[in-house]
Amino acid sequence: MRNSGAVLILSFIAKLISQAAGVSAPGKPRLTSCRSPEKETFTCWWEPGDDGGLPTTYGLYYHLENSETIYECPDYRTAGDNSCFFNKNDTSLWVNYNITVVATNALGRDISDPVEVDVAYIVQPNTPENVTAVVVDEDQGPFVRVSWEKPRTADTRSGWITLQYQLRVKQKKDKEWEEYDAGMQKYYNVFSLHPDKEFMVQVRCKPDHGFWSEWTQTTYVKMPDYIPRERSLWIMITIFSVFIVLILTWTLNVKRNSVKLCLLPPVPGPKIKGFDKQLLKSGKSEEVFNSLVIQGFPPTIDYDDLLVEYLEVYDNEEQELVLDSKDLSEDCMKSKSPSDCDSGRGSCDSRTLLLEKCMVGREGSRSDQHQYSQHGETSWASTESSECQGLEPGSPEFSDGRVKTWPVVFSSPQPHHHYQVEAVKPVYHSVPEILNHSSPHAMPANYQNLQHQDIPQQEGRFGKPACRHSQSYTHGLDTPAPGVSPSRSLEYVEVQRINPENMLLLRPLSDQNREPEGSDYAGEDYSKVKEVTSNNILLLQRDTSYLCADGYSQAGQCTTQQPPHPCKPVIYQSHSGMPQEGMRVMGNGYVDTTVLMPSY
Amino acid sequence: LSLWAVAVLLVALLCLDPHSRVSSAPICTHGPSGCHVPSLADLFDRVIQHSARMHSLSNDLHSEFEQYFLPSKNSIGKIYRKCHTSSILTPNGKENAQKLAREELTEVILKLLMAWRDPLFQLHQSMAHQQDFNSFSSNKALEMGDMAHELRKGVEKVAEKMRVLGMLGNSVTGLSAAETMLPISDSGEAMSNYELLYCFRRDSNKVQNYLKILKCRIVPEHDC
Numbered sequence: 131m132r133n134s135g136a137v138l139i140l141s142f143i144a145k146l147i148s149q150a151a152g153v154s155a156p157g158k159p160r161l162t163s164c165r166s167p168e169k170e171t172f173t174c175w176w177e178p179g180d181d182g183g184l185p186t187t188y189g190l191y192y193h194l195e196n197s198e199t200i201y202e203c204p205d206y207r208t209a210g211d212n213s214c215f216f217n218k219n220d221t222s223l224w225v226n227y228n229i230t231v232v233a234t235n236a237l238g239r240d241i242s243d244p245v246e247v248d249v250a251y252i253v254q255p256n257t258p259e260n261v262t263a264v265v266v267d268e269d270q271g272p273f274v275r276v277s278w279e280k281p282r283t284a285d286t287r288s289g290w291i292t293l294q295y296q297l298r299v300k301q302k303k304d305k306e307w308e309e310y311d312a313g314m315q316k317y318y319n320v321f322s323l324h325p326d327k328e329f330m331v332q333v334r335c336k337p338d339h340g341f342w343s344e345w346t347q348t349t350y351v352k353m354p355d356y357i358p359r360e361r362s363l364w365i366m367i368t369i370f371s372v373f374i375v376l377i378l379t380w381t382l383n384v385k386r387n388s389v390k391l392c393l394l395p396p397v398p399g400p401k402i403k404g405f406d407k408q409l410l411k412s413g414k415s416e417e418v419f420n421s422l423v424i425q426g427f428p429p430t431i432d433y434d435d436l437l438v439e440y441l442e443v444y445d446n447e448e449q450e451l452v453l454d455s456k457d458l459s460e461d462c463m464k465s466k467s468p469s470d471c472d473s474g475r476g477s478c479d480s481r482t483l484l485l486e487k488c489m490v491g492r493e494g495s496r497s498d499q500h501q502y503s504q505h506g507e508t509s510w511a512s513t514e515s516s517e518c519q520g521l522e523p524g525s526p527e528f529s530d531g532r533v534k535t536w537p538v539v540f541s542s543p544q545p546h547h548h549y550q551v552e553a554v555k556p557v558y559h560s561v562p563e564i565l566n567h568s569s570p571h572a573m574p575a576n577y578q579n580l581q582h583q584d585i586p587q588q589e590g591r592f593g594k595p596a597c598r599h600s601q602s603y604t605h606g607l608d609t610p611a612p613g614v615s616p617s618r619s620l621e622y623v624e625v626q627r628i629n630p631e632n633m634l635l636l637r638p639l640s641d642q643n644r645e646p647e648g649s650d651y652a653g654e655d656y657s658k659v660k661e662v663t664s665n666n667i668l669l670l671q672r673d674t675s676y677l678c679a680d681g682y683s684q685a686g687q688c689t690t691q692q693p694p695h696p697c698k699p700v701i702y703q704s705h706s707g708m709p710q711e712g713m714r715v716m717g718n719g720y721v722d723t724t725v726l727m728p729s730y
Numbered sequence: 731l732s733l734w735a736v737a738v739l740l741v742a743l744l745c746l747d748p749h750s751r752v753s754s755a756p757i758c759t760h761g762p763s764g765c766h767v768p769s770l771a772d773l774f775d776r777v778i779q780h781s782a783r784m785h786s787l788s789n790d791l792h793s794e795f796e797q798y799f800l801p802s803k804n805s806i807g808k809i810y811r812k813c814h815t816s817s818i819l820t821p822n823g824k825e826n827a828q829k830l831a832r833e834e835l836t837e838v839i840l841k842l843l844m845a846w847r848d849p850l851f852q853l854h855q856s857m858a859h860q861q862d863f864n865s866f867s868s869n870k871a872l873e874m875g876d877m878a879h880e881l882r883k884g885v886e887k888v889a890e891k892m893r894v895l896g897m898l899g900n901s902v903t904g905l906s907a908a909e910t911m912l913p914i915s916d917s918g919e920a921m922s923n924y925e926l927l928y929c930f931r932r933d934s935n936k937v938q939n940y941l942k943i944l945k946c947r948i949v950p951e952h953d954c
Contacts, residue, residue: 169824170823170824196812218823218825221823222822222823223822223823224820224822224932224935224936225822248932250932250935285824286954287946287950287954288824288828288943288946288947288954289942289943289944289945289946289947289953289954290824290827290939290942290943292942292953314953338782339785339789339935
């Protein structure tokens with residue numbers, strides 16, 4: 131009792147002294163890990179605690195499960211400091227080891243926490259050995275074949291341990307490794323490595339139940355410089371495209387007709403019904419054109435409501451006022467009086483009449499240009515007496531006041547009037563009004579805007595098919611021209627010239643500039659303006675004397691079709707002012723009235 | 731009449747054509763007995779794969795147990811009862827295992843597998859009844875038990891094959907009379923589920939290892 135108390139006091143004092151001196155018992159050591167490289171031996175490492183300032187010794191002690199016998203570590207050196215190596219004889223598998231480490235120094239000792247270890251589950255093999263990476267060149271391109279050997283210590287041959295391998299590859303500059311699992315084989319082919327680059331390769335292994343080994347030392351391999359030929363892909367692409375092309379071609383071939391139709395729609399060729407090309411080739415143009423003529427055309431239409439109401443004034447008091455052009459057709463038959471030349475009425479056999487009249491008035495005229503056309507039905511007025519003369523085609527000067535008009539051509543939407551070839555009965559119309567703003571001055575500077583009035587009704591005046599006359603209407607048919615005074619006075623003007631602005635310079639007949647060319651008729655050296663179309667065509671009426679058939683409808687006239695002979699170029703038509711209706715000036719100055727035919 | 735004649739002709743042709751006659755084809759078309767017989771190496775591969783699968787299952791179950799039911803690892807308070815198979819002498823090292831003859835090794839394997847037939851069944855039963863386990867774990871236990879059974883059958887076939895081939899002497903004692911070992915510890919208490927799993931994990935590892943040694947000793951061509 132006294133001894134133990136003395137011992138206690140002494141130890142307490144010793145502690146105090148030792149603490150004052152800075153030394154103490156060792157701290158607790160700690161077992162860090164135990165590992166077996168081949169499942170036959172194993173090693174344990176510990177971490178020493180505080181040594182307390184005094185030299186401390188460590189001892190590892192263990193006992194097996196269900197046994198109380200404590201053994202001490204057989205080998206402290208083989209594995210280095212603070213380690214304990216268990217050799218084959220001391221290693222038992224599938225048995226728990228209870229291991230502790232004891233630290234001892236002069237002042238005391240300490241024991242670590244115990245650790246239970248079953249060697250079968252702490253296997254961590256050594257690294258694989260002899261890692262080689264070789265570039266293998268093949269058709270598809272070079273690749274790297276990495277091969278290695280098992281760690282020397284692992285006994286896989288007897289089946290005691292089974293290892294599986296893993297390798298990783300990267301370029302020097304890469305951050306991430308590319309890992310590949312090689313299974314239990316000892317080689318691996320790495321494809322798709324970039325050419326002309328250096329790669330680093332490492333390998334490690336693992337038993338089926340255990341820990342991965344450390345990575346081997348880096349093995350370097352350099353890929354050669356090659357051009358990757360992905361031939362198979364190109365071959366496939368080529369074959370595929372050829373196949374597609376073949377299919378397309380075959381499809382197009384099968385459907386070539388519809389493709390042609392789609393791409394090149396057929397241009398409708400001109401066709402004239404009844405037109406026989408062979409006849410044309412044979413040269414008999416007359417027969418050819420004959421076939422184009424439609425019998426029974428123009429259709430008989432009651433033109434009553436189409437009649438244009440207009441007044442016709444003759445300065446010959448023998449003339450009668452024709453108010454209704456219904457009589458015109460009859461007038462074709464009658465009125466052979468010379469005054470008919472003045473009126474708008476034509477005589478149905480005006481051809482001879484015209485000729486006659488032309489002859490009459492020919493004396494003194496410069497009639498080189500006369501030609502009597504056979505376009506009988508064009509009712510146009512030509513100037514008289516000197517009627518066979520007229521304007522030079524294209525000449526802006528009127529040497530005389532003779533102006534030829536030619537009949538209007540249909541331009542209304544009325545039924546299309548065909549010209550018969552045979553009918554020779556021109557009907558003349560007179561312009562109901564001529565606006566005459568002329569001053570009594572002698573200056574030929576009378577500009578007049580001649581407008582036509584009431585023309586639309588004229589159409590209705592065509593009564594008899596025998597007498598066809600053309601009539602033209604402008605678009606402005608219904609609108610009276612601005613500034614036209616609705617006076618019904620008729621005055622005759624003669625066109626002096628046409629100035630470049632497409633205006634007819636008219637002067638009243640009382641002008642002393644009037645050509646002293648005699649005329650048989652009072653109205654011979656003037657012409658009535660029938661109408662003005664589109665502001666730059668002046669259609670003048672002319673009496674029946676002439677049947678200069680040119681320039682107007684070539685489609686068919688009252689007379690037979692003959693090449694038009696310009697009798698008198700009547701009006702100069704500015705070419706630039708082509709009427710929209712389609713009056714076309716022929717080279718000789720006559721207006722081609724064919725184009726005024728409404729288009730169907 | 732013509733239609734009838736055509737039909738009769740067709741039928742006759744079909745009947746007369748020897749190739750068109752239907753006959754039962756043999757199921758096995760290779761080998762002397764008509765069926766493909768697996769070689770010893772194939773058998774070994776199969777059983778080794780089987781044992782690997784079984785061991786991984788036991789490993790998983792044990793880890794689950796340790797994780798959820800025994801948070802304190804390596805605690806001093808852990809009490810390890812002896813596994814009921816500890817009475818079976820098993821080599822605990824490579825040399826020891828290699829010193830054993832093939833027949834003895836085979837016998838050890840079979841003994842081990844036999845000893846676990848009933849305990850595994852009990853394990854599954856107790857796991858299924860306890861509500862701590864989810865169905866997944868109890869299914870694993872069931873699968874594990876089935877696998878042990880299959881594996882035993884497979885090893886028996888391997889032994890049979892070896893005997894046929896003359897590799898195995900007749901010293902392999904019949905295991906049919908092997909005592910059924912009950913997993914009763916020394917203290918007489920039944921082992922807990924955790925202990926059973928712990929013991930089975932170890933024993934399945936042993937079985938796998940022994941089979942591999944056996945294979946590389948008998949058919950060393952592949953993977954050895």
